[in-house]
Amino acid sequence: MTYQLTAPLLDACVLGVVEKEDVYGYTLTQRVMDVVDISESTLYPVLRRLQKSGLLETYDLPYQGRNRRYYRITTGGREQLYFFRNEWQDYKGRIDSLLGGWING
Amino acid sequence: MDKQAFMQELEYRLRHLTDEDKFDALEYYSEYIEDLNLPPEGDVCAHLGTPKEVARQIIAQTTERRVDEMHEKETTKGFGSVVWLAVLGIFASPIALPFAIVAVVLVFSFLITIGSIIFAFGVSGVACVLSGVMAAFLSITVAGIAQKFILIGAGLLVVGLGILFLILTKLMAKLMVKIVSGIIRKIASKHSKRNNMEAQYE
Numbered sequence: 100m101t102y103q104l105t106a107p108l109l110d111a112c113v114l115g116v117v118e119k120e121d122v123y124g125y126t127l128t129q130r131v132m133d134v135v136d137i138s139e140s141t142l143y144p145v146l147r148r149l150q151k152s153g154l155l156e157t158y159d160l161p162y163q164g165r166n167r168r169y170y171r172i173t174t175g176g177r178e179q180l181y182f183f184r185n186e187w188q189d190y191k192g193r194i195d196s197l198l199g200g201w202i203n204g
Numbered sequence: 205m206d207k208q209a210f211m212q213e214l215e216y217r218l219r220h221l222t223d224e225d226k227f228d229a230l231e232y233y234s235e236y237i238e239d240l241n242l243p244p245e246g247d248v249c250a251h252l253g254t255p256k257e258v259a260r261q262i263i264a265q266t267t268e269r270r271v272d273e274m275h276e277k278e279t280t281k282g283f284g285s286v287v288w289l290a291v292l293g294i295f296a297s298p299i300a301l302p303f304a305i306v307a308v309v310l311v312f313s314f315l316i317t318i319g320s321i322i323f324a325f326g327v328s329g330v331a332c333v334l335s336g337v338m339a340a341f342l343s344i345t346v347a348g349i350a351q352k353f354i355l356i357g358a359g360l361l362v363v364g365l366g367i368l369f370l371i372l373t374k375l376m377a378k379l380m381v382k383i384v385s386g387i388i389r390k391i392a393s394k395h396s397k398r399n400n401m402e403a404q405y406e
Contacts, residue, residue, distance in 0.1 A: 125235070126239075138252075168231065
């Protein structure tokens with residue numbers, strides 16, 4: 100991957116995945132790893148930060164005799180995600196305008 | 205490294221975090237490793253990296269968060285734990301132990317030096333206030349109304365100066381806490397970023 104994933108962008112991606120459905124650590128990591136190059140231990144600090152700033156909340160469900168911790172997006176998390184989406188569209192649009200080469204040049 | 209060994213070392217490396225931070229991390233990784241569905245002797249490190257690297261990320265992120273909380277609330281409370289986390293971070297970093305010790309010693313000598321200067325200001329402030337008050341009282345013992353007034357006036361002037369010193373001390377202490385925790389935060393966030401980058405170019 101030539102372009103680097105910055106911390107806010109990673110936050111945004113995680114919020115985006117969790118908004119679609121509640122996830123636990125492993126599936127979330129797999130889903131993000133399918134798209135971008137991160138290591139398997141990258142997401143824990145991100146999840147913890149989002150949880151601590153009230154953008155995500157957790158609940159436990161039993162699974163095969165142990166617990167699985169699910170992450171769910173909060174209202175604040177949704178608002179933050181909308182903000183991130185707008186910022187991304189704006190940023191993408193501006194970079195595209197410089198790069199060009201999209202639709203018939 | 206199998207799950208048990210990995211978890212044991214991770215717990216050891218996180219032992220100085222608060223129970224809440226530590227158990228949350230341990231639970232997450234224990235669960236994650238279960239979800240990896242490795243064979244009994246499967247190598248956890250092939251997926252997650254070494255416990256040391258994992259611990260480093262967790263400590264770096266906790267440090268960042270603590271500093272952010274401190275700056276948000278505009279308090280100096282929690283500065284001790286931030287410095288403590290920075291020391292842990294240094295030991296969890298990939299630099300060799302002798303260098304880590306040197307780095308920790310440097311951090312502490314820096315803090316002690318700055319702290320002493322601020323402390324000296326504080327002590328001077330207290331001394332000014334006390335001697336000013338004393339001078340004002342001693343004015344009883346001198347002869348002559350004019351002399352008495354001069355002494356009281358001088359005493360009050362010194363008291364005022366002392367109070368200014370104390371205010372200055374407080375401001376300096378706050379500024380130092382803010383600057384030092386800011387520096388620590390910057391280093392910590394670089395650490396977590398570097399880890400991501402390493403992963404990208406693997």
